[in-house]
Amino acid sequence: xxxxxxxxxxxxxxxxxxxxxxxxxxxxxxxxxxxxxxxxxxxxxxxxxxxxxxxxxxxxxxxxxxxxxxxxxxxxxxxxxxxxxxxxxxxxxxxxxxxxxxxxxxxxxxxxxxxxxxxxxxxxxxxxxxxxxxxxxxxxxxxxxxxxxxxxxxxxxxxxxxxxxxxxxxxxx
Numbered sequence: 757x758x759x760x761x762x763x764x765x766x767x768x769x770x771x772x773x774x775x776x777x778x779x780x781x782x783x784x785x786x787x788x789x790x791x792x793x794x795x796x797x798x799x800x801x802x803x804x805x806x807x808x809x810x811x812x813x814x815x816x817x818x819x820x821x822x823x824x825x826x827x828x829x830x831x832x833x834x835x836x837x838x839x840x841x842x843x844x845x846x847x848x849x850x851x852x853x854x855x856x857x858x859x860x861x862x863x864x865x866x867x868x869x870x871x872x873x874x875x876x877x878x879x880x881x882x883x884x885x886x887x888x889x890x891x892x893x894x895x896x897x898x899x900x901x902x903x904x905x906x907x908x909x910x911x912x913x914x915x916x917x918x919x920x921x922x923x924x925x926x927x928x929x
Contacts, residue, residue, distance in 0.1 A: 772877070772898040774865045780882050780894060782854050783903075785839040793884035793892050797849040799857045801864040805843045814871040815845075818864050822847060831858070842878060857882060874898075881906070 787793045805811075809836040815835070836844045847860040861880045869875055881893040893906045 772874075772901050774862060774869070776901075776903070777858050777862050777865070777880060777896060779903075780858050783894065784882075784884070787884060787892075787894075787921050792886045792892075794886070795851045795854045795857075796883040796885050796891075797851040797853060797857060798846070798883040799849075799861050799881060800844045801861055801868075801880045802844050802878040803868065803873070804878065805837065805841060806873065806876055810871065811873060814867060814873060818845070818867045821863060821867070822860050841850045854882065857910055 757865065784795050819833055834846045836846060838844060845864055847857060849857045849860070861882070863878060865880060868874060877898045879895050879897050881895040883891045884894070886892075891908065893908075894903055895906050896903050
């Protein structure tokens with residue numbers, strides 16, 4: 757970073773650290789104790805869709821890997837596309853299986869990164885809900901290399917912004 761970059765306020769982008777996802781189970785304990793939000797067992801990886809055989813093969817391999825998990829039960833991993841052209845690979849487990857969900861999310865991210873699709877990764881998230889039905893997602897944003905909370909509800913309602921995209925994850929899209 758040069759002198760001109762410093763004067764103009766440019767900063768070096770933070771490199772994503774996919775291992776930070778493994779902090780989610782301990783964060784879930786704190787979130788439940790402090791605010792009453794419990795894991796729902798839902799999680800997703802969002803990425804920019806890329807055309808081509810290599811990307812399709814990577815996607816099929818990731819989906820087959822996650823669907824082959826004998827302990828998963830219930831709904832297999834599903835792929836959705838939102839109104840903004842992003843793809844969401846949604847994984848659903850029981851609420852007690854947050855560590856396994858984190859492993860799912862990490863496997864998707866690692867596979868995409870190893871196969872050269874790291875720049876297409878947008879975020880990973882895990883869903884939480886409290887007794888009153890309020891929803892919260894802890895979102896890991898790759899371009900920032902950090903977590904942030906996202907509180908929202910279903911049914912986008914034409915709000916625009918990230919809300920409509922996250923509705924795909926919450927079943928509203």
